[in-house]
Amino acid sequence: MLSQRCLGYSRMASCVVSAILAVSVAVSTANAQSTVGTVTQVKGAVSIQRGGSSVAVIPNLPVQLHDKIVTQPDSSVTVGLIDNSSLQWGPSSTLSFDESVAINGIGAPSKMTLLGGSVHTVIVGAMKGHPYEIRTPNAISTAPWN
Numbered sequence: 753m754l755s756q757r758c759l760g761y762s763r764m765a766s767c768v769v770s771a772i773l774a775v776s777v778a779v780s781t782a783n784a785q786s787t788v789g790t791v792t793q794v795k796g797a798v799s800i801q802r803g804g805s806s807v808a809v810i811p812n813l814p815v816q817l818h819d820k821i822v823t824q825p826d827s828s829v830t831v832g833l834i835d836n837s838s839l840q841w842g843p844s845s846t847l848s849f850d851e852s853v854a855i856n857g858i859g860a861p862s863k864m865t866l867l868g869g870s871v872h873t874v875i876v877g878a879m880k881g882h883p884y885e886i887r888t889p890n891a892i893s894t895a896p897w898n
Contacts, residue, residue, distance in 0.1 A: 788852050788861045789815040789831040792838065796827030817859065820848040823869065834858045837875045845869025847886075855882055863887070 791813040798809040801820040807813075809821065815831050823829055823845045830840045834855060841847060851863035864871075865887045875884070875895065886893045 786817045786852075786859060787814045788817055788819075788849050788859050789833045789839070791815060791829060792832040793828075793830040795829070796843075797824040798822065798827050798829045798841075815849065817849050817852050817861075820846060820867075822846045834860050835876060838873070839864075840872040840874075842870035842872075845871060847871050850887075853882060860884075 791809050791811055794809050794811060799806045799822050800809055800813070800815070801807075801822065802816065802818075809829055815821070821829060821831070821841060823841045823843055825843050827843055828841055830838055832838050837860075839847070839861075846867040846869060848865045848867070849861050850865055851861070852859045853862045854860070860882065861884060862882070863885045867889070871886065873884075873886075873895075884895055
């Protein structure tokens with residue numbers, strides 16, 4: 753009787769550990785997919801508006817889906833994407849990351865909104881062949897590479 757009870761506790765503990773591991777993997781995967789890039793260069797005062805707060809931008813800061821990056825006059829920032837593609841903001845610019853897609857299991861921006869200023873895109877490698885869109889107050893720019 754005692755050995756059956758121990759065996760039951762052992763099975764229950766094994767199930768609990770398995771469930772915890774499954775949840776941990778799911779959370780890690782969700783976090784990885786919400787990251788759409790990494791800050792590679794910063795000049796001047798640049799901030800990220802994330803979840804109702806503003807964070808000063810520093811090199812190697814992860815950029816997440818729904819972040820809004822704002823540069824001040826005489827400031828600029830470059831965000832590296834997968835495969836060495838990049839987005840570069842000029843002075844007095846604001847751009848938000850609205851939607852992303854998974855490319856080779858890694859999150860990449862697919863729809864962005866440029867609320868003001870300028871952005872320069874350099875798309876290479878794995879991102880070629882995957883369309884992306886930048887909306888402005890006056891127009892929508894798309895790049896449907898084949």
